Amino acid sequence: MDRRNFLKTAAGTGVLAATGGLAMPALSQGAAAKTLRFVPQANLANFDPIWGTQYVVRNAAALVWDTLYGIDSKFQPQRQMVEGEEVSSDGLTWTFKLRSGLKFHDGTPVLAKDVVQSLKRWQARDPMGLMIKAIENELSAVDDRTWTWKLKQPFPKMLLALAKNNAPCSFIMPERIAKTDPFTQITEYVGSGPMKFARNEWVPGAKAVFEKFADYVPRSEKADWLAGGKNILVDRVEWVIIPDAATAAAALQSGEVDWWETPLSDLVPVLKAHKDINVDIGDPLGNIGAFRMNHLHPPFNNLKVRQAVLTAMNQEDFMRSIVGDDDKLWKPLPGFFTPGTPLYTEAGGDMLKMKNVAAAKKLIAESGYNGEPVICVVAQDMSATKAMGDVTAELLKSIGLKVDFVATDWGTVGARRAQKTPPSQGGWSMFHTWHAGADCINPSSYTAIRANGDKAWFGWPDVPAVETEVTNWFNAKDQAEEKAAMDRLNKAAVENVVYAPTGFYLGYQAWRKNVTGVTSGPLPFFWNVAKG
Amino acid sequence: MLAFIIRRIITTIPVMAFVALFVFSLLYIAPGDPAAVIAGDQASPADVERIRQSLGLDRPYLVRFGEWFFRVLQGDLGTSIFTSLPVTQLIAQRIEPTLSLMVLTLILAVSIAVPLGVIAAWKAGTWVDRAVVGFAVFGFSVPVFVIGYLLAYVFALKLDWVPVQGYTPIAQGIWPWFKNLILPSITLGTVYIALIARITRATMLEVLQQDYVRTAQAKGVGNRDVLFLHSLKNAAVPVVTIIGIGVALLIGGAVVTESVFAIPGLGRLTLDAILRRDYPVIQGVVLIFSFVYVLVNLAVDLIYTLVDPRIRY
Numbered sequence: 001m002d003r004r005n006f007l008k009t010a011a012g013t014g015v016l017a018a019t020g021g022l023a024m025p026a027l028s029q030g031a032a033a034k035t036l037r038f039v040p041q042a043n044l045a046n047f048d049p050i051w052g053t054q055y056v057v058r059n060a061a062a063l064v065w066d067t068l069y070g071i072d073s074k075f076q077p078q079r080q081m082v083e084g085e086e087v088s089s090d091g092l093t094w095t096f097k098l099r100s101g102l103k104f105h106d107g108t109p110v111l112a113k114d115v116v117q118s119l120k121r122w123q124a125r126d127p128m129g130l131m132i133k134a135i136e137n138e139l140s141a142v143d144d145r146t147w148t149w150k151l152k153q154p155f156p157k158m159l160l161a162l163a164k165n166n167a168p169c170s171f172i173m174p175e176r177i178a179k180t181d182p183f184t185q186i187t188e189y190v191g192s193g194p195m196k197f198a199r200n201e202w203v204p205g206a207k208a209v210f211e212k213f214a215d216y217v218p219r220s221e222k223a224d225w226l227a228g229g230k231n232i233l234v235d236r237v238e239w240v241i242i243p244d245a246a247t248a249a250a251a252l253q254s255g256e257v258d259w260w261e262t263p264l265s266d267l268v269p270v271l272k273a274h275k276d277i278n279v280d281i282g283d284p285l286g287n288i289g290a291f292r293m294n295h296l297h298p299p300f301n302n303l304k305v306r307q308a309v310l311t312a313m314n315q316e317d318f319m320r321s322i323v324g325d326d327d328k329l330w331k332p333l334p335g336f337f338t339p340g341t342p343l344y345t346e347a348g349g350d351m352l353k354m355k356n357v358a359a360a361k362k363l364i365a366e367s368g369y370n371g372e373p374v375i376c377v378v379a380q381d382m383s384a385t386k387a388m389g390d391v392t393a394e395l396l397k398s399i400g401l402k403v404d405f406v407a408t409d410w411g412t413v414g415a416r417r418a419q420k421t422p423p424s425q426g427g428w429s430m431f432h433t434w435h436a437g438a439d440c441i442n443p444s445s446y447t448a449i450r451a452n453g454d455k456a457w458f459g460w461p462d463v464p465a466v467e468t469e470v471t472n473w474f475n476a477k478d479q480a481e482e483k484a485a486m487d488r489l490n491k492a493a494v495e496n497v498v499y500a501p502t503g504f505y506l507g508y509q510a511w512r513k514n515v516t517g518v519t520s521g522p523l524p525f526f527w528n529v530a531k532g
Numbered sequence: 533m534l535a536f537i538i539r540r541i542i543t544t545i546p547v548m549a550f551v552a553l554f555v556f557s558l559l560y561i562a563p564g565d566p567a568a569v570i571a572g573d574q575a576s577p578a579d580v581e582r583i584r585q586s587l588g589l590d591r592p593y594l595v596r597f598g599e600w601f602f603r604v605l606q607g608d609l610g611t612s613i614f615t616s617l618p619v620t621q622l623i624a625q626r627i628e629p630t631l632s633l634m635v636l637t638l639i640l641a642v643s644i645a646v647p648l649g650v651i652a653a654w655k656a657g658t659w660v661d662r663a664v665v666g667f668a669v670f671g672f673s674v675p676v677f678v679i680g681y682l683l684a685y686v687f688a689l690k691l692d693w694v695p696v697q698g699y700t701p702i703a704q705g706i707w708p709w710f711k712n713l714i715l716p717s718i719t720l721g722t723v724y725i726a727l728i729a730r731i732t733r734a735t736m737l738e739v740l741q742q743d744y745v746r747t748a749q750a751k752g753v754g755n756r757d758v759l760f761l762h763s764l765k766n767a768a769v770p771v772v773t774i775i776g777i778g779v780a781l782l783i784g785g786a787v788v789t790e791s792v793f794a795i796p797g798l799g800r801l802t803l804d805a806i807l808r809r810d811y812p813v814i815q816g817v818v819l820i821f822s823f824v825y826v827l828v829n830l831a832v833d834l835i836y837t838l839v840d841p842r843i844r845y
Contacts, residue, residue, distance in 0.1 A: 043804060045614040051583075052570050052614075125579065183586040185616045203625050204615045205804045206796030242697060242794040243804075246681055250689055250696040251794070381807065411809045414568030418577050447576065457576065 065171030065191035069163030070226030077163030078227035091154030166445035282509035285437030289502035304367035312360035348491025438522035610812035630797035649732025671726025776832035
C-alpha cells in the first residue's frame with residue numbers, strides 16, 4: 001500500500017467510524033438511561049477483597065460477593081445467604097444452613113463446600129477470623145447446604161464476625177477460587193452477589209463496570225445497610241475514577257456522573273447551591289482522626305510525654321483543619337469509640353478535654369525529656385493527614401518538644417511506619433492517619449485500639465489493662481457487660497495513651513436529583529437506588 | 533541513510549539498558565512499600581510482611597533485577613503488583629488516549645505557534661509582536677492545571693460544548709473523540725505553543741536579516757513567499773529541534789492534563805503506579821517513554837536532512 005492509498009483508507013475508516021459505520025461497543029441511549037455512574041473514593045486497583053483490604057475494594061466487592069450475614073443500621077447481624085443457624089447448648093458447635101436457590105455468576109449453585117473454603121481463606125486474614133481459628137476444632141461441610149463449625153470454647157460474637165462490614169468481610173466465593181492462597185491475589189471475580197463484575201470493561205485507574213445479575217434472589221426483608229433485600233434497579237453501575245476533586249465536582253454538575261462518594265469539603269458549597277444536586281452526610285459513622293506515637297522509642301516510650309501531648313491537645317484545631325467551618329461535620333471525642341453507637345463511652349476521657357499547655361509543659365519537665373527530636377512523618381498527598389500534621393507540629397512545639405517534620409507521601413509512610421528501629425536509624429516517632437467510625441464501634445475490628453505489644457498495630461503499645469478489657473468485651477454475656485468493659489477499656493486506653501484521637505468527623509456525599517434511594521451508610525449501597 | 537537509521541536504532545539498546553538499570557535501582561532504593569499499600573491501613577505488620585514475601589519484594593536486589601531484565605529482553609514487562617494484569621496489557625489499554633492527546637496537541641501547537649512566530653518576527657517591534665510575546669509569557673507562566681480548570685469551567689460547564697472529563701476511543705467516532713480531547717489539547721498545548729512561537733520568532737528574526745532575504749525582496753518576491761518559502765525553511769532546524777525536545781514536555785504535561793481531565797492515559801497510569809509503588813508498571817512505562825523519546829530524536833535527525841540538504845549522516 002502506498003502513502004496515498006494508506007491515507008485514503010485511514011480517512012475512510014475515520015469517516016465510517018464517525019458515522020457509525022463500524023461496530024462499536026457503545027451503549028444505546030435507552031441502555032444509557034439505566035446506567036448509574038458513580039465516582040468512588042479511590043481507584044479500584046485490584047479486586048480481591050481478602051488479599052487487599054482497602055475500603056474501596058470492600059465497597060466494590062459488596063456488589064459482587066454476598067455474605068452469610070449482613071450488618072444492619074442497628075449494628076445487628078441479620079441472615080443474608082443463610083436460611084438459619086443453630087448453636088449447641090454448650091456453645092461449641094454451630095450448624096448453618098444455606099437458603100435455597102443461590103447461584104454464582106457462572107451459573108453454578110452455591111454449596112456448603114464453597115462456604116467452607118471461603119471462610120478458611122477469610123479466617124487467615126481477618127482479626128476475628130484468626131480468633132475463631134485459634135479455638136477451632138473443625139470447619140466442614142455436612143451436605144450441599146449445611147456446614148458446621150466446631151469450637152474448643154464458645155465464641156459469642158460468631159454472627160457479628162460473619163456479618164461485620166469491616167474489611168475483610170467474609171465474602172463467599174466458589175471453592176476453586178477460594179482455594180487461592182490468602183496472600184495471593186485471585187484473578188477470577190465470580191460471586192453470588194446482586195451484580196456481576198464486567199472484567200472485560202475494567203480499566204484499572206479509570207473505570208470498573210458492574211452488571212445486574214439476573215439470577216440473584218434478594219431476601220424479602222426491607223434493605224437495611226448490608227442486610228435485607230438487595231434489589232438492583234439499574235442495569236449497570238459504572239465506577240468512573242476521577243482523581244481530581246474539582247473535575248469530579250464539574251462532572252457531577254454537568255451530569256456526566258450521577259453520584260460522588262466523597263466530595264471535598266471545599267467544593268460542597270458549590271454543589272449545595274446547584275439546583276440538580278443533593279448533598280447529605282455520606283457515612284453517619286464518620287471517621288476518627290488519629291496520630292500514633294511510637295511506644296518503643298524516646299520520647300514517646302515515656303508515658304508522661306504521651307500524656308503531655310493529650311493534655312495540651314485541642315481537638316477543634318485538628319477538626320477545623322480538616323472540615324473547615326462546617327460545625328455539622330465534627331465533634332470532640334474524649335475517647336476512642338464512634339459517637340452515636342450503642343456502646344459509645346466517654347469514661348475516663350478527661351485528659352482529652354483539658355487543652356492545657358501549662359499542665360502539659362509540667363508533665364514534660366517531670367518526664368525527663370532530654371531534647372530527642374520527634375520524627376513526625378506526614379503524608380502530604382492525603383489532605384486529612386497533611387492538615388493534622390501541620391496542627392500537630394505546632395502542638396508539639398508549644399509544649400517544648402523538638403520536631404523533625406518529615407513531609408512525604410502515603411506510600412512512604414506506609415513503609416516507614418512498619419520500621420521498629422529507633423527514629424535516628426530510619427524509624428519514626430509519630431504518623432497521622434484516621435480510622436473509619438464503622439471499625440471503631442467496638443473492639444471486634446478495631447485494630448488500632450489493641451495494645452498487645454509486638455502484635456499490636458504500628459506504634460506497638462503494650463498495655464495489659466487494655467487487652468484485659470478487650471477480652472472481657474469478647475466474653476461479655478449481654479450488652480450491659482459489654483458496656484462496662486468498654487468503659488474500662490476507654491479509660492485504660494486514654495490513661496496509657498494507646499494513640500491520640502484528634503476528633504470525630506463526617507463527610508458528605510453528593511448525587512443528582514434524578515437518582516433516588518441513596519442512603520447514608522458506612523459504604524455506598526447500590527441496592528434500591530434508581531435513576532429517573 | 534538506511535545505515536544511519538539502523539545504527540541509531542542499535543545504539544538505543546545500550547541507552548535503554550542503562551535507563552532500565554537506572555530506573556530499577558532508583559525504585560529499589562526509594563522509600564515506600566507496595567505491600568503496605570495493598571494490605572490496607574488496618575493491616576498488621578505481620579500481614580504486610582507476608583504480602584511482601586508473596587510478591588518477592590524481600591529478595592535481594594541482584595536477583596530481582598536479573599529476573600526482571602531477563603524478562604524484559606524477551607519482551608515481557610512483568611505483571612502489575614496491584615492489578616495482577618500484565619504491564620503490556622495495562623500500557624496497551626492506556627496508550628491510545630495518551631498518543632491521541634500528544635498528536636492532537638502537537639498538531640494544534642505547530643499549526644498555531646509557527647505562523648505566530650513568523651508573523652511576530654515579520655512585524656517585530658509592533659503591537660502584533662508584543663501580543664505574541666505577551667501570549668508566550670502567559671503560556672509559560674500559568675500552570676497547566678489552572679488553564680485546564682478555566683477552560684473546563686467556560687467551555688464544559690457554562691457553555692456545555694464539550695465534556696468535562698473522560699476519553700472516547702477514536703473507534704467510536706472522530707467527533708466524540710475530538711470533543712473529549714480538544715480542551716486537554718489546548719491546555720497542554722499552551723506551554724508548547726509559547727515555546728515554539730518564541731523560538732520561531734527568534735530564529736526568523738535572524739534569518740530575515742540575511743542578504744538572500746533582502747535579495748529576494750529586491751527581486752520583487754511577495755511577502756508570503758519570502759516568509760514561508762525562503763526564510764522559514766532556513767529557520768526550521770532550531771524549530772524542529774525544539775519540537776522534538778518538546779515531546780519530553782508533552783510527556784510530563786500529560787500527567788497533569790490527564791489527571792485534570794480524567795483521561796485514562798499513560799500519564800495517569802504512571803502517577804498511580806508511583807503513588808502505590810507498583811514497580812513493574814513504573815519500570816515498564818519509563819522504558820516505553822524512553823524508547824519513544826529516542827525514536828523522536830531519530831525522527832528529528834532525519835527531518836534535519838529534509839529541511840537542510842547540507843546535513844548528511
